[in-house]
Amino acid sequence: xxxxxxxxxxxxxxxxxxxxxxxxxxxxxxxxxxxxxxxxxxxxxxxxxxxxxxxxxxxxxxxxxxxxxxxxxxxxxxxxxxxxxxxxxxxxxxxxxxxxxxxxxxxxxxxxxxxxxxxxxxxxxxxxxxxxxxxxxxxxxxxxxxxx
Amino acid sequence: xxxxxxxxxxxxxxxxxxxxxxxxxxxxxxxxxxxxxxxxxxxxxxxxxxxxxxxxxxxxxxxxxxxxxxxxxxxxxxxxxxxxxxxxxxxxxxxx
Numbered sequence: 001x002x003x004x005x006x007x008x009x010x011x012x013x014x015x016x017x018x019x020x021x022x023x024x025x026x027x028x029x030x031x032x033x034x035x036x037x038x039x040x041x042x043x044x045x046x047x048x049x050x051x052x053x054x055x056x057x058x059x060x061x062x063x064x065x066x067x068x069x070x071x072x073x074x075x076x077x078x079x080x081x082x083x084x085x086x087x088x089x090x091x092x093x094x095x096x097x098x099x100x101x102x103x104x105x106x107x108x109x110x111x112x113x114x115x116x117x118x119x120x121x122x123x124x125x126x127x128x129x130x131x132x133x134x135x136x137x138x139x140x141x142x143x144x145x146x147x148x
Numbered sequence: 149x150x151x152x153x154x155x156x157x158x159x160x161x162x163x164x165x166x167x168x169x170x171x172x173x174x175x176x177x178x179x180x181x182x183x184x185x186x187x188x189x190x191x192x193x194x195x196x197x198x199x200x201x202x203x204x205x206x207x208x209x210x211x212x213x214x215x216x217x218x219x220x221x222x223x224x225x226x227x228x229x230x231x232x233x234x235x236x237x238x239x240x241x242x243x244x
Contacts, residue, residue, distance in 0.1 A: 047156060051207075052156070052205050052207065053156075053204070054204045055155060055156065055201075055202040056160070057204070058161065058164070058202075058220060059219065059222055059223055060220060060222065060223075062222065064160050064161055064164070068157050068159070068187075069159070103160050105157065105159040105160055115163045115164060115167065116167055118164065119164045119167045119168055122164070122222040123168060123223075128222075
Protein backbone atom coordinates (compact mmCIF):
# COMPACT_ATOMS: atom_id res chain seq x y z
CA UNK A 1 0.00 0.00 0.00
CA UNK A 2 1.05 3.56 -0.65
CA UNK A 3 0.92 4.46 3.04
CA UNK A 4 3.81 2.01 3.65
CA UNK A 5 6.10 4.54 1.98
CA UNK A 6 4.02 7.68 2.48
CA UNK A 7 4.30 7.15 6.24
CA UNK A 8 3.20 9.60 8.90
CA UNK A 9 6.75 10.93 9.37
CA UNK A 10 6.94 11.66 5.63
CA UNK A 11 3.77 13.74 5.38
CA UNK A 12 4.14 17.38 6.40
CA UNK A 13 1.79 20.33 6.69
CA UNK A 14 3.33 23.79 6.58
CA UNK A 15 3.13 27.17 4.88
CA UNK A 16 5.88 28.35 2.55
CA UNK A 17 6.37 31.48 0.48
CA UNK A 18 8.76 30.01 -2.07
CA UNK A 19 8.76 26.84 -4.12
CA UNK A 20 12.38 26.23 -3.22
CA UNK A 21 11.86 26.13 0.55
CA UNK A 22 8.68 24.12 0.00
CA UNK A 23 10.54 21.44 -1.98
CA UNK A 24 13.37 21.45 0.57
CA UNK A 25 10.86 20.97 3.39
CA UNK A 26 9.03 18.26 1.47
CA UNK A 27 12.31 16.40 0.91
CA UNK A 28 13.54 16.73 4.50
CA UNK A 29 12.08 13.41 5.78
CA UNK A 30 13.75 11.46 2.94
CA UNK A 31 17.02 13.25 3.65
CA UNK A 32 16.77 12.52 7.37
CA UNK A 33 16.06 8.82 6.96
CA UNK A 34 18.84 8.41 4.40
CA UNK A 35 16.65 7.59 1.38
CA UNK A 36 18.26 10.44 -0.55
CA UNK A 37 21.48 12.44 -0.36
CA UNK A 38 21.75 16.25 -0.21
CA UNK A 39 23.03 15.99 -3.80
CA UNK A 40 19.74 14.47 -4.94
CA UNK A 41 17.77 17.35 -3.44
CA UNK A 42 20.13 19.83 -5.15
CA UNK A 43 19.57 18.07 -8.47
CA UNK A 44 15.79 18.16 -7.99
CA UNK A 45 15.90 21.92 -7.35
CA UNK A 46 18.17 22.45 -10.36
CA UNK A 47 15.87 20.37 -12.60
CA UNK A 48 12.76 22.29 -11.56
CA UNK A 49 14.45 25.63 -12.20
CA UNK A 50 15.80 24.48 -15.60
CA UNK A 51 13.88 25.27 -18.83
CA UNK A 52 10.88 22.94 -19.05
CA UNK A 53 11.38 21.88 -15.43
CA UNK A 54 7.83 22.83 -14.57
CA UNK A 55 6.75 19.59 -16.28
CA UNK A 56 7.00 18.25 -12.72
CA UNK A 57 3.73 20.12 -12.15
CA UNK A 58 1.38 17.23 -12.89
CA UNK A 59 -1.68 19.47 -13.00
CA UNK A 60 -4.38 20.16 -10.40
CA UNK A 61 -1.83 21.87 -8.10
CA UNK A 62 0.25 18.72 -7.64
CA UNK A 63 4.04 18.59 -8.12
CA UNK A 64 6.11 15.42 -8.35
CA UNK A 65 9.64 16.56 -7.57
CA UNK A 66 12.26 14.02 -8.63
CA UNK A 67 15.59 13.47 -10.38
CA UNK A 68 17.57 10.53 -11.70
CA UNK A 69 18.54 7.85 -9.13
CA UNK A 70 22.26 8.37 -9.80
CA UNK A 71 21.91 11.91 -8.39
CA UNK A 72 21.76 10.21 -4.99
CA UNK A 73 19.01 7.75 -4.08
CA UNK A 74 19.64 5.00 -1.52
CA UNK A 75 16.08 3.67 -1.22
CA UNK A 76 12.76 4.10 -2.99
CA UNK A 77 10.64 6.56 -1.08
CA UNK A 78 7.96 9.18 -1.25
CA UNK A 79 7.20 12.21 0.90
CA UNK A 80 4.54 14.89 0.75
CA UNK A 81 4.15 18.49 1.83
CA UNK A 82 0.63 19.88 1.95
CA UNK A 83 0.55 23.68 1.64
CA UNK A 84 -2.52 25.64 2.73
CA UNK A 85 -1.70 28.25 0.07
CA UNK A 86 -0.02 27.37 -3.23
CA UNK A 87 3.51 28.35 -4.23
CA UNK A 88 4.53 29.09 -7.83
CA UNK A 89 6.76 26.24 -9.05
CA UNK A 90 10.00 27.67 -10.49
CA UNK A 91 8.49 31.11 -9.74
CA UNK A 92 6.18 30.58 -12.71
CA UNK A 93 2.69 31.91 -11.92
CA UNK A 94 1.29 29.40 -14.45
CA UNK A 95 2.30 26.59 -12.08
CA UNK A 96 0.72 27.06 -8.64
CA UNK A 97 1.17 23.91 -6.53
CA UNK A 98 -0.19 23.13 -3.09
CA UNK A 99 0.76 19.43 -2.93
CA UNK A 100 4.48 18.76 -3.25
CA UNK A 101 5.47 15.10 -3.54
CA UNK A 102 9.17 14.25 -3.48
CA UNK A 103 10.01 10.96 -5.15
CA UNK A 104 13.21 9.11 -4.33
CA UNK A 105 13.25 7.34 -7.67
CA UNK A 106 14.99 4.04 -8.28
CA UNK A 107 14.50 1.70 -11.19
CA UNK A 108 13.43 -1.43 -9.37
CA UNK A 109 10.28 -3.37 -8.59
CA UNK A 110 9.51 -1.32 -5.49
CA UNK A 111 9.65 1.88 -7.54
CA UNK A 112 7.21 0.38 -10.04
CA UNK A 113 4.80 -0.58 -7.27
CA UNK A 114 4.95 2.87 -5.66
CA UNK A 115 4.46 4.64 -8.99
CA UNK A 116 1.50 2.43 -9.91
CA UNK A 117 -0.19 3.25 -6.60
CA UNK A 118 0.62 6.95 -6.87
CA UNK A 119 -0.76 7.07 -10.42
CA UNK A 120 -3.99 5.44 -9.25
CA UNK A 121 -4.27 7.94 -6.39
CA UNK A 122 -3.61 11.06 -8.47
CA UNK A 123 -5.92 10.27 -11.40
CA UNK A 124 -8.77 9.97 -8.90
CA UNK A 125 -10.51 13.37 -8.78
CA UNK A 126 -12.10 12.70 -5.37
CA UNK A 127 -8.78 11.67 -3.87
CA UNK A 128 -7.12 14.79 -5.34
CA UNK A 129 -9.70 17.02 -3.67
CA UNK A 130 -9.30 15.15 -0.37
CA UNK A 131 -5.52 15.54 -0.51
CA UNK A 132 -5.75 19.26 -1.25
CA UNK A 133 -8.09 19.70 1.72
CA UNK A 134 -6.06 17.43 4.03
CA UNK A 135 -4.93 18.98 7.30
CA UNK A 136 -3.89 15.81 9.17
CA UNK A 137 -2.15 12.57 8.28
CA UNK A 138 -5.43 10.73 8.80
CA UNK A 139 -6.98 12.87 6.04
CA UNK A 140 -4.17 11.80 3.69
CA UNK A 141 -4.62 8.14 4.63
CA UNK A 142 -8.32 8.52 3.94
CA UNK A 143 -7.64 9.83 0.43
CA UNK A 144 -5.23 6.94 -0.22
CA UNK A 145 -7.80 4.43 1.02
CA UNK A 146 -10.56 5.88 -1.17
CA UNK A 147 -8.42 5.60 -4.31
CA UNK A 148 -7.15 2.08 -3.59
CA UNK B 149 2.40 -0.20 -32.62
CA UNK B 150 4.23 1.46 -29.77
CA UNK B 151 3.35 4.45 -27.58
CA UNK B 152 6.13 6.05 -25.53
CA UNK B 153 5.80 8.42 -22.58
CA UNK B 154 8.77 10.70 -22.03
CA UNK B 155 10.05 13.05 -19.34
CA UNK B 156 13.44 14.39 -18.31
CA UNK B 157 14.21 11.64 -15.82
CA UNK B 158 12.37 8.76 -17.45
CA UNK B 159 11.29 7.46 -14.05
CA UNK B 160 8.74 9.80 -12.53
CA UNK B 161 6.11 11.49 -14.63
CA UNK B 162 6.78 9.47 -17.79
CA UNK B 163 6.28 6.27 -15.85
CA UNK B 164 3.02 7.65 -14.48
CA UNK B 165 1.85 8.54 -18.00
CA UNK B 166 2.88 5.04 -19.17
CA UNK B 167 0.59 3.44 -16.59
CA UNK B 168 -2.23 5.84 -17.31
CA UNK B 169 -1.92 5.10 -21.05
CA UNK B 170 -2.21 1.39 -20.21
CA UNK B 171 -5.48 2.01 -18.40
CA UNK B 172 -6.70 4.35 -21.15
CA UNK B 173 -6.04 1.68 -23.79
CA UNK B 174 -7.93 -0.94 -21.85
CA UNK B 175 -10.82 1.42 -21.17
CA UNK B 176 -11.28 2.08 -24.90
CA UNK B 177 -10.73 -1.57 -25.81
CA UNK B 178 -7.62 -0.99 -27.93
CA UNK B 179 -5.26 -3.94 -28.22
CA UNK B 180 -1.87 -4.60 -29.79
CA UNK B 181 -0.27 -1.39 -28.50
CA UNK B 182 2.98 -1.70 -26.63
CA UNK B 183 3.58 1.07 -24.07
CA UNK B 184 6.92 2.16 -22.64
CA UNK B 185 8.54 5.17 -21.01
CA UNK B 186 11.96 6.77 -21.35
CA UNK B 187 13.95 9.89 -20.62
CA UNK B 188 14.24 12.51 -23.34
CA UNK B 189 18.00 12.12 -23.53
CA UNK B 190 17.96 8.47 -24.51
CA UNK B 191 14.74 8.19 -26.52
CA UNK B 192 15.04 8.33 -30.31
CA UNK B 193 12.35 9.02 -32.92
CA UNK B 194 12.62 5.40 -34.11
CA UNK B 195 11.81 4.03 -30.64
CA UNK B 196 8.04 4.39 -30.92
CA UNK B 197 5.18 5.42 -33.21
CA UNK B 198 3.59 7.98 -30.88
CA UNK B 199 5.30 9.98 -28.13
CA UNK B 200 3.47 11.51 -25.13
CA UNK B 201 4.94 14.42 -23.16
CA UNK B 202 3.72 17.05 -20.74
CA UNK B 203 3.22 20.49 -22.25
CA UNK B 204 6.27 21.98 -20.52
CA UNK B 205 8.52 19.71 -22.56
CA UNK B 206 6.84 20.60 -25.83
CA UNK B 207 9.93 22.47 -27.05
CA UNK B 208 12.21 19.50 -26.38
CA UNK B 209 10.54 17.05 -28.73
CA UNK B 210 10.96 18.77 -32.10
CA UNK B 211 12.66 15.81 -33.78
CA UNK B 212 10.00 13.30 -32.79
CA UNK B 213 7.31 12.62 -35.36
CA UNK B 214 3.90 11.97 -33.87
CA UNK B 215 3.90 13.82 -30.55
CA UNK B 216 0.94 14.15 -28.20
CA UNK B 217 1.14 17.08 -25.78
CA UNK B 218 -0.64 16.61 -22.44
CA UNK B 219 -2.06 19.59 -20.53
CA UNK B 220 -2.00 17.49 -17.36
CA UNK B 221 -0.47 14.07 -17.02
CA UNK B 222 -2.94 12.98 -14.37
CA UNK B 223 -6.12 14.02 -16.18
CA UNK B 224 -7.41 10.64 -17.28
CA UNK B 225 -10.26 12.14 -19.34
CA UNK B 226 -7.76 14.11 -21.43
CA UNK B 227 -5.50 11.09 -21.77
CA UNK B 228 -8.30 8.75 -22.84
CA UNK B 229 -9.39 11.26 -25.51
CA UNK B 230 -5.84 11.71 -26.83
CA UNK B 231 -5.03 8.00 -26.73
CA UNK B 232 -8.23 7.35 -28.68
CA UNK B 233 -7.21 9.95 -31.30
CA UNK B 234 -3.75 8.41 -31.57
CA UNK B 235 -5.30 4.98 -32.10
CA UNK B 236 -7.54 6.39 -34.83
CA UNK B 237 -4.58 8.07 -36.57
CA UNK B 238 -2.82 4.72 -36.68
CA UNK B 239 -5.79 2.58 -37.60
CA UNK B 240 -6.11 0.77 -34.30
CA UNK B 241 -9.73 -0.20 -33.65
CA UNK B 242 -11.30 1.02 -30.42
CA UNK B 243 -14.60 0.09 -28.87
CA UNK B 244 -17.15 2.58 -27.54
